[in-house]
Amino acid sequence: MPDTIPISGPAAWVGKEVTQREDWNFTLASKHLEEIRLAVRQTATMPLTGIASAEFSLPILGQQLLQIQHQLEHQSGVTILKGLPVDDFSAEEAERIFWGLSTYIGTAVSQSASGERIFHVRDEGFKTGHPKARGPNTRKRLSFHTDRCDIIGFMCLQQAQSGGINQLVSSVSVYNQILHERPDLLKVLMAPYYYKRHNVDTGNSLPYCQQPIFSFRDGIFASAYLRVLIDRAYADNDLPPMTETQLEALNFVDEVAARKEMYVEFRQEPGDIVLLNNWITYHRRTEFIDFEDPAKRRHLLRIWLAAPNSRALDEMFRANYGAVEAGAIRGGMNPSSCNS
Secondary structure, X not given: OOOOOOOOOOOOOOHHHHHHOOOOEEEOOHHHHHHHHHHHHHOXXXXXXXXXXXXXXXXXXXXXXXXXXXXXXXXXXXXEEEOOOHHHOOHHHHHHHHHHHHOOOOEEOOOOOOOOOOEEEOOOOOOOOOOOOOHHHOOOOOOOEOOOOOEEEEEEEEOOOEEOOEEEEEHHHHHHHHHHHOHHHHHHHOOOEEEEOOXXXXXXXXXXXXXXXXXXXXXXXXXXXXXXXXXXXXXXXOOOOOOHHHHHHHXXXXXXXXXXXXXXXXXXXXXXXXXXXXXOEEEEEOXXXXXXXXXXXXXXXXXXXXXXXXXXXXXXXXXXXXOOOOOOOOOOXXXXXXXX
């Protein structure tokens, strides 16, 4: 059961105040860019997924990235790396840079049944109901959610003509606000909800899993939330229906998170890399309008990372994440046997 005392600390930020934090962003200097260019040349003949931090050598920047790794777990849960002149690099080099920098933050896990560890976020034009359709591959507005990993990273290659604004909220502060206004709903939010297996998660043998929205282990908070998979689960006739209280609680999470004073918004520009701790933040983006020219359309790279300094999780997360121990490699999607 939740305590009656709100959670304090740097993760409990509200709205724009997070932009005043030292860990909000980090701008790459010329010495960092020199290291990146050298690392790209030194790893040019290596397969991307075979590159570790030892191969992508960043003597100065690497120490800063390890500090960012620490900050993501113990401070605000968000850092934006700025100053990378992404247009100076080829698409393959940009992907290599994103991968190389990420090796200092964590271990990349699979984002699909085919085992891809860098996912391309762009409008693929899939129709509603298409088996390969995922929210990131559309231009529609997304709701506040988390992804199945400790740390999620986005690298912007090109922005949309308009829209596609990033919005972030502290799930710690969402919890605190619900504790203040509707503590009666926290009991149900800390009990398990059903999640349906994602339509692209074909390597997963479990049609459903159960996990809570809010949880604590050893006094440490963690929140995971993907409303679309919860709604899909309870729409199936082979599960017990969602109770009125469960529905009210989910709606209140959405309502609190979407309050203008609760979240911060920004536009990720080409070259920007956004890193988020999924256990203490929710993220979403607004609908966007692309350029007519396909070569100019919005394009981001996404990576899911298991962090070596991650928190321990409630046992209820084991089925969906594979492990709950602190620092474990966990999350992601299992590759399908037909793709392995």
